[in-house]
Amino acid sequence: MGKEIEQVFQRKFDKVNSIVDKHERKVSNLIAILQEIQTEYRYLPEEVLTYVATALGIPPATVYGVATFYTQFSMKPKGKYIIKVCDGTACHVRHSEKLRYLVREKLGLDDGKDTTDDLRFTLETVSCIGACGLAPVVTVNDDEVYGQMTPEALAIVLDQLISEEHLDGSIEEKGEKTDGFPAENEQAHESDDGKGRQRC
């Protein structure tokens, strides 16, 4: 057992090692290194930060300093889907706060909590993603950009994601996680009839 964990650790740091090497172990590449690590783990695990500090030969405090300075970095695990609601000026004056409420409501996130307990969804508020012409804007994992969003349209997008996650999710989770999701799916199904987007 202990050995297995050690191996897992070793493998974990192999990855980190190769990232650090790729950036020539240069301190000036610290931000890029942390970015790549975060892409790998979806956050910056504490032990990895210490490891990076040792590898670069700088104090851990420096690495922590950088990791906490930039908003892109997270020291807490993030969800599989990262939903970014833009609250830049253009989106703000086109009422992006409604979208934020809706996401919180749909995902059951209280104020002050940004990631669902099952680590599936994270809500982030960002300041402008540069598509202000289409405000308000929401992105999912950075690759899906939704412009001119209304709460109704966003509800459909979210329902779709939630139901996909349910199909993916294991049976047991389905059992305990019925808090309102299936009902909402049905609703989306009805209101979106004719487009044939729902699978369930």
Next chain:
Amino acid sequence: MVCAGTGCLANGSLKVYEKLRELVSEKGLLIDLDMTQDACGEAHSGESTAYGIGIAKSGCHGFCQMGPLVRIEPQGILYVSVKPEDVEEIVEETLIKGRIVTHLLYHDSSQGTAVKTEDSIPFYKRQYRVVLANCGRINPEDIREAIAMGGYYAIAKVLDEMTPDQVIELVNASGLRGRGGAGFPTGRKWGFAQGAKSCRKYVICNGDEGDPGAFMDRSVMEGDPHKIIEGLMIAAYAVGADEGFIYVRAEYPVAVTRLKKAIKEAREYGLLGRNILGSDFSFDITVKEGAGAFVCGEETALISSIEGRRGMPNPRPPYPAAKGLFGKPTIINNVETLANLPSIVLKGDSWFKSHGTETSPGTKTFALAGQVVNTGLVEVPMGFPLRDLVFEVGGGTRTGRRFKAVQIGGPSGGCLAEDQLGVALDYESLRKVGAMVGSGGIVVMDEDTCMVEVARFFMQFAQNESCGKCVPCREGTKQMLALLTKITNGEGTKEDLELLEELALAVKDGALCGLGKTAPNPVLTTLKYFRSEYEAHVFEKRCPAGVCQALKSYSIDPDKCRGCTVCQQACPVGAISGERKRPHSIDAAKCIKCNTCVEKCRFGAIIKE
């Protein structure tokens, strides 16, 4: 050419692109644009077919509101809001039969007519495009298209015919001023760095574009990356640098990819690397990604960030031109500043000065957003009247509600009211009214916007982004935010108003870097131009725009409510309940006062107080 700028991508332009390719190749008409010199449309390749259709992705056309945009060359026809379903018609009618699909054209509502080409659309008519000239017209991922449009001719001319001194002289004579915000004369800045003695020097392109509500730099980086590379090369040659960086904010992944690709292509063409074009000028560029910190747009903070440290500003002097990146003389210029350089070199300083005003020559791109009909990117000569930009180019307010204010220059800029709309868009005029050109973000607000809340919004932003190094900014923004929050909560007093103004002035004077120095601008301008709104909040406990949550409440008029359940379904938090065909009611404890029910109700039954 199908627009593949971020805006149009979000509107689904990739699907349109794929569908076009599919249908055209089914007809056997698709040709590979690789063979053509001419960027688009009917191609002139040496193949036996005299007729063929090339399809390419382009950068942003600027008219994001109407995306996805498809442009047909050589006729210059512009189709707007194109959906995949429309593609078949475009192929059959326009591409094969040469006829125009009228319902896909832009409809000019002021004249009630359909408009065929870009130039005749009001949004474009008064624009003059230098920086954005190629955006939307070339495929940014193909260096040959950039070269076909005159790319890299300027650096060739510089290397061939000009000494570094002559380049600086030319830029000085053109009067070009930095487009990154402050408007410092570019040639003068270069002169400092050129004069500095050092074995190494660096040039940096500032693509951080932190202003929330601006996207000009993004569009240029995505739509015409080679122009920025060329501009940076000219700067490097002038000051004697052999290494350059382009710092792009993390939120712009498409820009990063396109820039990296462009740099790679330029290397392959011998336009970057050692002994460029047979001269003894050697130069290469690295793209550096930011990690989400507004203050990193400030030049000394940006340098710290490239060095891999926390992006904290440092007191100047020493200016980066004397002691910058890794302690060496460094020139930092904004994306748009650099993108102006090739044209200045090719067309000369008098051409450049023939546009804009005497003290602010040239053009400026603005990002038009907010509650305005035509959102998108515009490039107009400096000194353009703000009123015309909002009402003519922008087409006025979107919702039909009254225009209230326009915010210029982002968190460092100010809010202007109707009375200030006469102002000309140049550095001096804007500064005089308390705003600034800043990055060039212009956000239009209508009467549904509460100006106190807007001031609070910007202060929240400044407070989040304050790096914490200097006390006036760190504590000042916190206190101003607290005061503004108190006022929007309806708990403000007369003393609070006075204190707010006093604090704003103190922070403006006392802060270390531009962030803190300009953070009070939104407060000061709203206090100046919209004072009555502050007073309504403080003395009457009323929010005239009906925005501030603590000052309003919602209820349903039982006489008007028909029980249609629309509001119940629309309510994002489930605060409305009631049976079908019976008057509904709102649970005040759950209500988040988002106004959705008011917008949805067809019977005017929701009462907002």
